[in-house]
Amino acid sequence: MTKPLIKISGLYKIFGPKPQSVLPMVKEGLSKxxxxxxxxHTVGLKDINLEINNGEIFVIMGLSGSGKSTLIRHFNRLIDPTEGRIDVEGTDVMQFAPKELEEFRRHKMSMVFQRFGLLPHRKVIDNVAYGLEIQGLxxxxRLVKATEWVETVGLKGYEDQYPSQLSGGQQQRVGLARALCTDAEILLMDEAFSALDPLIRSEMQDQLIELQEKLHKxxxxxxxxxxxxxxxxxKIAILKDGELVQQGTPDEILLHPATDYVEAFVKDVNRARALTVETVMQKPSLRITTSTIEGALRQMRKSEHDYGYHVTEEGYQGLITEETLEEASQDDAIDNIEPSLYEDVPTISSESAIEEVLTEAISSDYSLPVINDEGELEGTLEKEKVADIFSDKEDKTDKEEEKAS
Structure with a gap:
């Protein structure tokens, strides 16, 4: 089993003059x-335990005062915990001497701030190169490398502009380029897009996803x-009053909220937009693996299904029904399965949002075949599973209305 890149164990943070004297109360269960x-004293964090794997985007979320910004500042020890362990690649960063910590911050972790944190008197190119300057390049x-990153984040031609001459979205791109330019393995992003207008924010999210596909930070x-x-x-971790109330994949958080607090968070989310086909797709009920009509009929008769998915060494070919096979078997001129025998059923991708394929899934008489980039059959999308996504939400709403009445 692969070890996590970062492991947080038993982390507590109490703000005040005598945090150690207050720690026993917190451990006994007293509320914030x-x-x-x-x-x-203020409880910032209470018994945080989490693991972050190499190359993943790990989101820490919560309302104001939940402890999320306090937590992220523990990773690079801008804040030291009252108690707990912070391991990065198996090394406890709490044991770093000042010089080791300085090197760790310069080379291992970069940070992107909410308010950009740019140096107003420096041009874009010099802001992006700043981390490399600190590293001693x-x-x-450093200017060659900075120029590459300016271009990567879509700011080619803006190298000699000053931050005040840029829009908010452009300034945040500079901040992102500066963080990436140091080639740090870990990127800390504290509310990095929250100061941006909704449209620009969405564009920055798209760019981050696109960059991550290439960089695997x-x-x-x-x-x-x-x-x-x-x-x-x-992965997502949700904090409330300094406590970790749930962590898991987006699908797990959305479909299986662990507490009423998390459920309140997710209840208004458009599930069809947030969930992908991969979330609810099933294994194909029946694969037809022969090229002959008689062979296909034998396979189908041994199963409980009246249609199947024809696959060959070249990948998925089409959906074929038992009725069509029966009719074709009566024609002496046809021995093998031909394209004309396949049903007119659209194929879909596992990466598509449910919203994108909703109409086809609900209107089709068959479960839709899910095909990967190589043309292979990955699974099927059943209309019943799609309906379950919405019925689960409706059931909870009905129960809430019953309680209210």
């Missing part, structure tokens, strides 16, 4: 409000926006 009333080398992304978390996250 109770601790504050009794001691004047000579000017020629480990990205820890803070947001208060569930739609953003569902869109970009491989």
């Amino acid at each position: 409000d109770e601790v504050l009333a009794k001691t004047g 000579d000017k020629t080398e 480990t990205i820890i992304f803070i947001t208060h926006d569930l739609d953003e978390a569902l869109r970009i996250g491989d």
Whole structure:
């Protein structure tokens, strides 16, 4: 089993003059409000345990005051915990001496801030190259590298502009390029897109996803926006009052909320837009693997199904019914399965949002074949499974209305 790149174990953070004296109360289960009333100390984080794998976008989300920004600042020790362990590649970063910590921050982790954090008196190219300057690279080398990243984030031609001459979205692209330019393995993004207009924010999310497909960085992304978390996250952790209330894949969070708090978060999400075909697709009920009509009929008669998916070494060929095979078997001129025997059924991709294939899935008499880029049959999308996505939500709404009445 692959070890996680980052592991947080038993992490507590208490703000106040005597955090160690308050720690036992927190461990006994006193709430954040109770601790504050009794001691004047604020519980920032309480017993956080999580693992982040190499190359994934790990989203930490919650409302204001949930502890998400406090947590991300523990990864590079901008904040030190009251208690707990922070392992990166098996090394406890709490043991770093000042010089080791400095090198760790310069080479291992880069940070993208909500308010861009650009140097106003420096041009775009110099802002992007700033991290390399801190690392000690000579000017020629760092400008070459910075120029590449400026182009990568779509700002070619803006190298000699100053931050004040750029829009908010362009400034955030500069911040992203600066973080990526250092070639740090881990990228920390604290509400990086929340100051942007909705359209620009969506464009930045698209760009991050596109870049991640090429770079495979480990990205820890803070947001208060569930739609953003569902869109970009491989894993999501939800915080409430400094506690981790649920972590999992976007699908797990959306379909199986662990608490009433999480359920309230996800109840208004457009599931058809947020979930992909891969989430609900099933294994094909019947694969027809022979090229002859008689062979296909034998396979189908041994099963409980009246249609199947014809596959060959070249991949998926088409959907064929038992009725069509029976009729074809009466024709002495036809021995093998021909394209004319296939039903007119659209194929879909596992990466498509349910919303994109909803009409076809509901209107089709058959489960839709899910085909990968190589033309192979990955699974099928059943209309009943699609309906379940919405019926589950409706059931919960009905129960809530019954309680209210």
